[in-house]
Amino acid sequence: MKGNLLYEGKAKQVFMVTEDPDALILSYKNDATAFNGEKQAVFQGKGRYNNLISSAIFTYLQTNGIASHFKQQLNDTEQLVEKTTIIPLEVVVRNIAAGSITRRLGIPEKTAFTSPLLELYYKDDQLGDPIINDEHARLLTDATGTNLATIKQMALQVNEKLQPFFQQVGLALVDFKLEFGRNAQGEIVLADEISPDTCRLWDLTTGEKMDKDVFREDLGDLIEVYDAILQRLEAVK
Ligand code: ADP
Numbered sequence: 001m002k003g004n005l006l007y008e009g010k011a012k013q014v015f016m017v018t019e020d021p022d023a024l025i026l027s028y029k030n031d032a033t034a035f036n037g038e039k040q041a042v043f044q045g046k047g048r049y050n051n052l053i054s055s056a057i058f059t060y061l062q063t064n065g066i067a068s069h070f071k072q073q074l075n076d077t078e079q080l081v082e083k084t085t086i087i088p089l090e091v092v093v094r095n096i097a098a099g100s101i102t103r104r105l106g107i108p109e110k111t112a113f114t115s116p117l118l119e120l121y122y123k124d125d126q127l128g129d130p131i132i133n134d135e136h137a138r139l140l141t142d143a144t145g146t147n148l149a150t151i152k153q154m155a156l157q158v159n160e161k162l163q164p165f166f167q168q169v170g171l172a173l174v175d176f177k178l179e180f181g182r183n184a185q186g187e188i189v190l191a192d193e194i195s196p197d198t199c200r201l202w203d204l205t206t207g208e209k210m211d212k213d214v215f216r217e218d219l220g221d222l223i224e225v226y227d228a229i230l231q232r233l234e235a236v237k
């Protein structure tokens with residue numbers, strides 16, 4: 001049964017589970033935020049899309065050998081996950097240049113990287129999630145050098161699995177953000193969500209942006225786009 005609210009973030013609420021101290025319920029909200037919370041809006045139905053899409057992606061990853069916190073989708077907006085202690089890192093993998101890297105390094109949008117580019121950011125809203133290197137990560141978190149190697153290897157494996165997954169539904173996986181946590185056994189597991197809020201997805205034929213950039217850049221109807229993503233994923237289930 002759903003227990004106390006443990007945490008409320010920008011996009012989800014996190015609840016305890018009364019009968020299982022090692023589990024959590026993630027409840028997806030309809031809120032969208034961008035630019036570190038500066039831009040905000042509510043979209044009816046968004047929580048359901050993120051929950052369903054993230055559940056489909058974690059299910060696919062698990063059947064393809066990538067262990068994660070995901071246990072099961074409970075209903076339209078909630079999922080049961082393994083409780084972890086989140087390592088405060090945002091692990092970004094990029095296949096094509098877009099977003100912050102175009103501004104920070106002057107790399108033109110759409111530049112394809114010859115091999116995936118992995119970046120670490122420090123998950124701290126007050127600091128605006130600054131980009132950091134491995135030494136900063138070891139200083140600021142309890143992750144060891146070995147833990148960081150594991151996290152990076154897992155992030156690249158997720159990329160290897162997700163690229164063909166999205167390609168089969170006509171989408172290029174441009175970039176994405178992952179979070180990792182430690183479970184009760186001390187193992188590092190993939191956590192949080194993977195959805196069009198946390199990935200950039202471009203239509204392979206038209207180049208259309210089909211992710212949260214629609215909201216960030218005022219490109220159209222976010223819900224229509226998230227609905228299209230879910231429909232494509234359900235068609236290949
Ligand atoms: P934010 O905190 O960035 O505003 P959300 O609104 O998505 O993000 O809140 C969900 C929170 O739950 C995040 O802080 C995320 O790190 C955390 N979380 C996700 N999965 C787990 C998990 N398995 N165990 C513990 N915390 C988790």
Ligand code: UDP
Nearest residue numbers: 092098099100101175176177197198199200
């Ligand atoms: N991302 C995310 N949460 C964040 C920051 C980034 O999910 O707090 C995702 C983002 O959606 C994109 C990728 O990580 O798919 C790379 O984001 P980028 O660094 O380009 O930042 P942005 O342009 O989104 O500010």
